[in-house]
Amino acid sequence: MRASIRGAIFLEGIDVAMLNVALPAVRADLGLSTATLSGVVSAYVLGYGGFMLLGGRAADLLGRRCMFLTWLAVFVVFSGLGGLATEGWQLLVARFVTGVAAAFLTPAGLALITANFPEGPQRNRALGVYAGTAAGGFSLGLVAGGALVTAGWRWVFFAPVLLAAVILVAALFLIRDDVPPRVTRSFDLPGAFTVTAAMLLLAYAVVSLDLVPALAGVALLALFVAIERRAAHPLVRLGLLRSARLVRTNITALLFLFAFAGFQFALTIYLQELRGWTPLQTGLAMLVVGVDTVLAPTLTTWLVNRFDPVRVLFAGLLTGLTAYGLFLRVTGDWTYAAMLPSLMLLGLAFALAYGPLTMAATDGVDGHEHGLAGGLLYTAIQFGTALGISAVTAVGVDSGSLRTALLLPVAALLVAVVVTATSLTPRRVPRDIVRRAAR
Numbered sequence: 001m002r003a004s005i006r007g008a009i010f011l012e013g014i015d016v017a018m019l020n021v022a023l024p025a026v027r028a029d030l031g032l033s034t035a036t037l038s039g040v041v042s043a044y045v046l047g048y049g050g051f052m053l054l055g056g057r058a059a060d061l062l063g064r065r066c067m068f069l070t071w072l073a074v075f076v077v078f079s080g081l082g083g084l085a086t087e088g089w090q091l092l093v094a095r096f097v098t099g100v101a102a103a104f105l106t107p108a109g110l111a112l113i114t115a116n117f118p119e120g121p122q123r124n125r126a127l128g129v130y131a132g133t134a135a136g137g138f139s140l141g142l143v144a145g146g147a148l149v150t151a152g153w154r155w156v157f158f159a160p161v162l163l164a165a166v167i168l169v170a171a172l173f174l175i176r177d178d179v180p181p182r183v184t185r186s187f188d189l190p191g192a193f194t195v196t197a198a199m200l201l202l203a204y205a206v207v208s209l210d211l212v213p214a215l216a217g218v219a220l221l222a223l224f225v226a227i228e229r230r231a232a233h234p235l236v237r238l239g240l241l242r243s244a245r246l247v248r249t250n251i252t253a254l255l256f257l258f259a260f261a262g263f264q265f266a267l268t269i270y271l272q273e274l275r276g277w278t279p280l281q282t283g284l285a286m287l288v289v290g291v292d293t294v295l296a297p298t299l300t301t302w303l304v305n306r307f308d309p310v311r312v313l314f315a316g317l318l319t320g321l322t323a324y325g326l327f328l329r330v331t332g333d334w335t336y337a338a339m340l341p342s343l344m345l346l347g348l349a350f351a352l353a354y355g356p357l358t359m360a361a362t363d364g365v366d367g368h369e370h371g372l373a374g375g376l377l378y379t380a381i382q383f384g385t386a387l388g389i390s391a392v393t394a395v396g397v398d399s400g401s402l403r404t405a406l407l408l409p410v411a412a413l414l415v416a417v418v419v420t421a422t423s424l425t426p427r428r429v430p431r432d433i434v435r436r437a438a439r
Contacts, residue, residue, distance in 0.1 A: 009109060009130060011164050012102055013137025015079055016044070018145030018156040019095075020264060021283045024272045025153040026091070036088050038265070038393040042386050043092045047099025049382035050200035054192055055104035056375020057235050059111050060368055065175050068108040072171065075101035076164040083157030094157075099382075107374035112175065114362050114370045121305045124359055128301035131292075131355035140290075146283030191235035194224040199379065206386045209394055240369060240376075248423050249360040250376055254384035255416035256317065256353055259409035260346075262388030263324060266405045269397040274332065285336060288343045292351030300355045309356035309363065310423045316352025317420055319345055321413040328406055332399060388412070 019026075020041070027037045059067045075098055082094035113130055117123035148155040201217035204210070228234040240246065264286070271277040271285065292300075303312045323345035330339075361377035362370050388408070395405045 009106070009134045010137035011075070011160060011167060012106065013134045014141035014144065014163075015098070015137075015160050017137070017141025018148065018160070020268060021141070021145035021279050022149045022153045022156045023268060025149045025279060029153060030085075030088055030091070032088050035393065036092075038389050040088075040091055040095055041265070041389055043095040044099035044102075045382045045386035045389075046200065046203045047096040047101075048103045049099075049203040049206075049379055049386060051100045051103035051196055052107065052375045052379040052382065053199060053236065053372070054196050054375075056107035056111075056371045056373070056378075057192075058104060059108035059371030059374075064108045064111050064115070064371065067104050068112065068175065069168070069171055071101045071104035071108070072164070072168050075105055076161060076168060079157055079164065080161040081157075083154040103375075103378070106378050107371045110358070110362075110374035110378075111371040114374075115367055119363070121301075124304045124309075125297070125301050127358050128304070128355045129297040131296045131300075131358055133293075134354075143280075143283045143287055146278070146280030149279040188228075188231050188233055188235040191224060191227045191231055194220055194227055195235065198224055203383065203386060206383055206390060209390050236372060237369065240365065240372065243364070245360070245363075245423060246365075246373070246376070248419055249357060250380040252313070252317070252416045252420050253357050253361075253377055254380040254387075255412045255419070256320070256357070257381045257384035258388035258391070259320065259324060259412040259416075260350070260388070261385040262392040262412075263327075263346075263406065263409045265389045266392050266397050266402065270330070270402060274397075274399060274402070285339070286343065288340065289347040289350065291344065291347035292354065295348065295351035296355045300351050303352070304356060304359065309359040310420065313353050313356040313360065314417070314420050314424060316349045316354075316356065317413055317417045319352060320349030321410065321417060323349055324406065324409040324413060328403060328410065330402065330406065 023037055023040065026032065026040065032040070055067070055071075078094050078097040078101065082091055082098065085091035085094060110130070113126055114123060117126045144159070145156050148159055198217045198220035201213040201220065205212075205214035205217060225238065228236055228238055267286070268282060271282045272279065277285070300312060303315075323342045326345070327339070327342040358377065362373045365373045391408050392405045395401055395408065397405050
């Protein structure tokens with residue numbers, strides 16, 4: 001069962017990474033503007049972020065296995081259809097629906113993992129492997145995407161279909177859900193429609209940097225809160241959102257992915273369009289970031305069990321801040337050796353931060369709400385991703401604005417460090433040590 005779930009998150013990672021490397025080739029073939037090119041990434045994020053809360057709660061109420069299998073099939077189909085696009089709008093639609101599928105698939109997978117392990121070292125280990133698998137998909141996608149683009153960018157969409165079909169068939173036989181769905185007499189349809197419309201408007205506002213849909217989204221969120229307070233069976237239990245630690249975790253996740261997505265988008269454009277590197281060279285250059293594939297299930301898990309997720313997360317944020325800060329020295333003729341320290345530190349930062357964010361997101365949350373908690377986390381992640389790419393696009397990535405664009409990840413990580421620092425508490429000293437000191 002765990003292999004099938006990890007396979008799905010691996011598939012998502014490889015899908016996103018291969019497309020990111022292929023973006024310049026897609027632009028050249030379809031004649032896309034920079035705004036439309038970023039929209040290819042943002043359309044996925046729009047669907048992902050817009051439907052994530054609904055997807056997370058649907059997993060809790062309608063069944064995690066059902067949601068996982070159904071939307072994995074949708075993910076497979078529309079990932080393949082993206083490769084058939086001949087116009088920019090067709091690619092945008094395919095990526096949007098793929099994002100919607102991921103919005104239902106991902107929190108269901110996370111909930112299936114957490115439901116099978118009690119809180120503590122066993123769950124930390126499982127989530128560390130889960131995070132490492134996602135990183136592995138992303139890392140392999142960077143190289144595989146670069147190699148496939150040489151044969152044509154459409155293979156970036158077609159190649160994962162076979163892998164996805166194998167995962168789907170295996171999941172049909174292997175995945176079981178011991179936690180029954182929480183069947184209610186009525187489904188909170190007004191809440192579902194309202195929050196989905198609100199998240200879609202907010203996600204669109206983020207990717208377009210437009211104030212009007214942002215205000216409309218906030219208004220709908222206020223209406224959603226009013227609906228949930230009166231609903232007999234609310235889609236989202238508002239008490240869950242009163243947890244200060246949960247709120248800080250999701251804010252940090254948004255800022256962390258804002259920084260990473262913005263940096264990666266800027267780096268891809270810098271290497272391929274300003275430096276003339278091939279997609280394969282770009283993928284190989286960024287492969288070192290995938291060191292978290294090995295570190296997440298090993299070093300990170302050990303550190304979390306010895307200390308706690310928040311302290312390890314804080315160390316990861318400081319490491320990431322250092323990585324982005326070092327890259328600010330970039331010039332038009334930088335060698336790869338000059339870039340390498342930043343990329344290696346970024347890989348370490350991802351290993352130290354991503355897994356602990358996943359652990360902290362469900363820490364202390366009742367098992368029947370893990371889908372919702374996962375939905376909140378991945379909503380923050382996708383909004384951060386969209387906002388990071390949109391912000392860098394707005395600034396521009398050329399020889400004159402590159403350093404300004406690279407300042408954005410630094411600023412985001414600075415804020416994340418401050419937010420996470422407020423969650424740090426003094427470590428408890430074991431009583432036997434206190435007694436020995438008193439003597």
